[in-house]
Amino acid sequence: MIYFGNLRIPAKNYLPFRRRNSAMVKEKKIRREIENLRDRIRRHDRKYYVDARPEITDYEYDQLMRKLLRLEKAHPQFITPHSPTQRVGGEPLAEFTTIDHLKPMLSIDNVYSNEELKEFTARLGRLLGDETLRDVGYVTELKIDGVAVNLMYEMGVFKWGATRGDGNRGDDVTANLKTIRNIPLQLEQPGDRIPSLEVRGEVYLENEDFQALNTEREETGEPQFANPRNATAGSLKLLNPRLTAKRRLKFTAHSIGHYEGVEINSHMDCLNTFRKLGIPVSPHNSLCHGLEEVYTYCEEWRTRRTGLPYEADGIVIKVNSFDQRKILGATSKAPRWMVAYKYPPEQAVTRVQKIALQVGKTGTITPVAHLEPVHLAGTTVSRATLHNFDEMERKDIRVNDYVVVQKAGEIIPQVVKVIKEKRTGEAKIFKLPKTCPECGAEVSRGEEEVYLRCHNPLCPAQAKRRIQYFASRKAMDIEGLGPAVIEQLVDNGLLKDYADVYYLKPDDMSGLERMAEKSSQNLIEAINNSKSRDLDRLICALGIQHVGSRSAEVLAEHFSSIDELAGASAEALEDIKEVGPVMAGSIVKFFSDPHTTSIMKKLMEAGVNTRSLGAKKTVEKSAIAGLAFVVTGTLEKYTRSEAEDLIKRMGGRTSSSVSKKTDYLLAGEVPGSKLDKARKLGVKVVTEAEFERLISPS
Numbered sequence: 001m002i003y004f005g006n007l008r009i010p011a012k013n014y015l016p017f018r019r020r021n022s023a024m025v026k027e028k029k030i031r032r033e034i035e036n037l038r039d040r041i042r043r044h045d046r047k048y049y050v051d052a053r054p055e056i057t058d059y060e061y062d063q064l065m066r067k068l069l070r071l072e073k074a075h076p077q078f079i080t081p082h083s084p085t086q087r088v089g090g091e092p093l094a095e096f097t098t099i100d101h102l103k104p105m106l107s108i109d110n111v112y113s114n115e116e117l118k119e120f121t122a123r124l125g126r127l128l129g130d131e132t133l134r135d136v137g138y139v140t141e142l143k144i145d146g147v148a149v150n151l152m153y154e155m156g157v158f159k160w161g162a163t164r165g166d167g168n169r170g171d172d173v174t175a176n177l178k179t180i181r182n183i184p185l186q187l188e189q190p191g192d193r194i195p196s197l198e199v200r201g202e203v204y205l206e207n208e209d210f211q212a213l214n215t216e217r218e219e220t221g222e223p224q225f226a227n228p229r230n231a232t233a234g235s236l237k238l239l240n241p242r243l244t245a246k247r248r249l250k251f252t253a254h255s256i257g258h259y260e261g262v263e264i265n266s267h268m269d270c271l272n273t274f275r276k277l278g279i280p281v282s283p284h285n286s287l288c289h290g291l292e293e294v295y296t297y298c299e300e301w302r303t304r305r306t307g308l309p310y311e312a313d314g315i316v317i318k319v320n321s322f323d324q325r326k327i328l329g330a331t332s333k334a335p336r337w338m339v340a341y342k343y344p345p346e347q348a349v350t351r352v353q354k355i356a357l358q359v360g361k362t363g364t365i366t367p368v369a370h371l372e373p374v375h376l377a378g379t380t381v382s383r384a385t386l387h388n389f390d391e392m393e394r395k396d397i398r399v400n401d402y403v404v405v406q407k408a409g410e411i412i413p414q415v416v417k418v419i420k421e422k423r424t425g426e427a428k429i430f431k432l433p434k435t436c437p438e439c440g441a442e443v444s445r446g447e448e449e450v451y452l453r454c455h456n457p458l459c460p461a462q463a464k465r466r467i468q469y470f471a472s473r474k475a476m477d478i479e480g481l482g483p484a485v486i487e488q489l490v491d492n493g494l495l496k497d498y499a500d501v502y503y504l505k506p507d508d509m510s511g512l513e514r515m516a517e518k519s520s521q522n523l524i525e526a527i528n529n530s531k532s533r534d535l536d537r538l539i540c541a542l543g544i545q546h547v548g549s550r551s552a553e554v555l556a557e558h559f560s561s562i563d564e565l566a567g568a569s570a571e572a573l574e575d576i577k578e579v580g581p582v583m584a585g586s587i588v589k590f591f592s593d594p595h596t597t598s599i600m601k602k603l604m605e606a607g608v609n610t611r612s613l614g615a616k617k618t619v620e621k622s623a624i625a626g627l628a629f630v631v632t633g634t635l636e637k638y639t640r641s642e643a644e645d646l647i648k649r650m651g652g653r654t655s656s657s658v659s660k661k662t663d664y665l666l667a668g669e670v671p672g673s674k675l676d677k678a679r680k681l682g683v684k685v686v687t688e689a690e691f692e693r694l695i696s697p698s
């Protein structure tokens with residue numbers, strides 16, 4: 001019974017109660033649907049990332065993920081930290097805190113020869129007693145050249161993860177580790193939950209992803225990483241997990257730390273348990289009996305490892321039995337039951353014939369060493385990248401020096417060091433260029449810049465690189481317009497910038513070397529076809545410094561046309577999560593350049609599409625364009641982030657705190673302190689209904 005003064009109503013007839021009940025049933029249903037979706041996505045993640053045997057297409061997977069995202073957005077109360085949607089990366093951190101490992105992460109001693117390996121096993125024999133020695137089983141594993149991390153699972157859920165640090169405590173990189181797709185956020189355990197489990201392993205980048213990352217960095221003017229391990233370490237230490245999420249890091253488990261509630265007696269037990277729980281383990285691990293089998297494994301992988309998609313610089317050899325490990329114990333630094341057999345890196349010695357200069361599309365000038373051809377890891381090498389002049393000076397590389405070259409996940413090798421003992425009087429220090437080797441314009445280096453740069457907008461070398469980039473597969477994708485053709489067209493004065501591409505006539509091509517009539521026709525057709533590419537490709541193709549293909553996609557999501565992007569202020573650009581002040585500044589600078597204006601005009605007049613082809617609607621010149629909003633309290637029709645997205649789509653800006661610069665406070669129910677502050681500062685406050693009137697087209 002419900003009492004309203006004298007009035008009595010049976011509870012089942014009281015409307016608010018009935019509503020609440022049906023709402024509860026509905027909530028339960030949605031929750032079940034969300035959990036069901038998460039289970040399915042998790043299963044497919046495992047099939048794809050751990051077992052490498054996907055059961056559904058990428059498209060079907062995307063549909064599942066989209067559905068989950070939609071439901072979670074509408075019902076944020078059901079979002080959990082281990083939902084697959086949380087992999088996209090959370091909010092940026094101000095700094096890393098440290099975390100104590102439950103069990104210390106010790107380092108490994110290295111051996112470099114079969115002799116040293118024999119000494120290692122002999123020492124084990126002395127410590128264990130001779131009879132037991134014959135029964136020592138060793139597990140051999142590839143030593144992946146990555147970054148060691150410790151993952152903590154509580155009741156089957158990924159709680160935190162840290163770098164090795166000093167062995168006792170490391171940096172809390174949980175948010176970044178969550179973005180690694182093959183690290184399970186929830187373990188697969190049908191039976192009792194394991195209360196606590198520390199999983200140790202290696203985070204790494206495959207060679208192909210490493211190269212793609214370096215290419216992207218060169219394009220955007222950022223310094224390149226020397227090897228996949230450095231790139232991995234750098235990626236794990238990014239404060240913005242959204243950026244880490246783009247790096248395609250991978251994880252492989254190789255050992256166990258603290259654990260409770262699970263019985264494990266040997267390393268093979270441990271690896272099998274990991275497999276059952278859905279934790280990725282290398283398929284190349286092997287149980288060896290006796291030293292001979294260990295030798296054979298090490299010998300086999302000495303050459304086989306070059307065929308792996310990642311760098312493996314040695315073999316880790318571990319005593320299998322945990323009982324034997326207990327007897328053997330550890331020194332203060334490393335366990336006595338484990339050793340790393342390191343392969344010598346594939347290096348070669350050769351002489352630097354000359355140092356040449358290369359001009360990039362944004363005018364970056366980089367040194368390249370021309371070498372006396374030498375055989376290295378299956379190929380003949382005659383060039384090596386020196387990355388930039390700082391690198392060259394730090395390593396003190398001179399013309400005619402003998403140098404050690406090495407491959408590190410790259411096709412182009414790098415110079416490791418100079419053999420100073422072999423240096424003669426002929427060694428010449430390479431002087432930094434004062435002018436561009438191609439156009440003769442003065443070069444300079446900005447503060448905090450790694451690269452020396454030619455600033456001449458008409459530099460033909462830059463024009464060539466820019467046109468190459470414009471026509472490349474990830475930009476406008478013009479087949480047949482490759483480096484050799486561009487070279488000739490620029491040298492013959494037919495192309496000065498990439499907009500000129502659309503004004504080429506078949507006759508222009510007839511005089512070119514190795515260009516048949518048929519292929520010049522095909523080229524004209526390919527050029528015409530490229531006019532209808534979507535906005536993100538065009539933004540990428542423009543070659544704005546610091547804007548690579550991924551940033552271009554982000555920008556194309558926020559702006560519906562080139563005009564709109566060109567008109568955006570640095571402030572509006574920085575409001576986009578993925579855009580930092582450097583990129584924003586670079587975009588504004590690019591579009592304020594009169595040279596850009598004339599190129600844009602040429603592109604548009606040629607009929608190149610400059611608008612988004614997606615279904616995404618943006619209301620142009622809306623009443624709130626350019627105005628700053630803060631959203632607070634609970635709204636009826638939107639979640640707060642939906643309201644913010646809407647404001648941005650309408651051309652407004654949003655911020656999380658009220659200041660003098662705020663134009664409107666959109667206040668829902670229970671607005672809290674922001675309302676007080678807005679009133680104090682005289683900021684206009686609108687209700688949801690007033691807001692809707694504001695944005696509706698009049």
Ligand SMILES: [Zn+2]
Nearest residue numbers: 436439454459
């Ligand atoms: Zn130049």
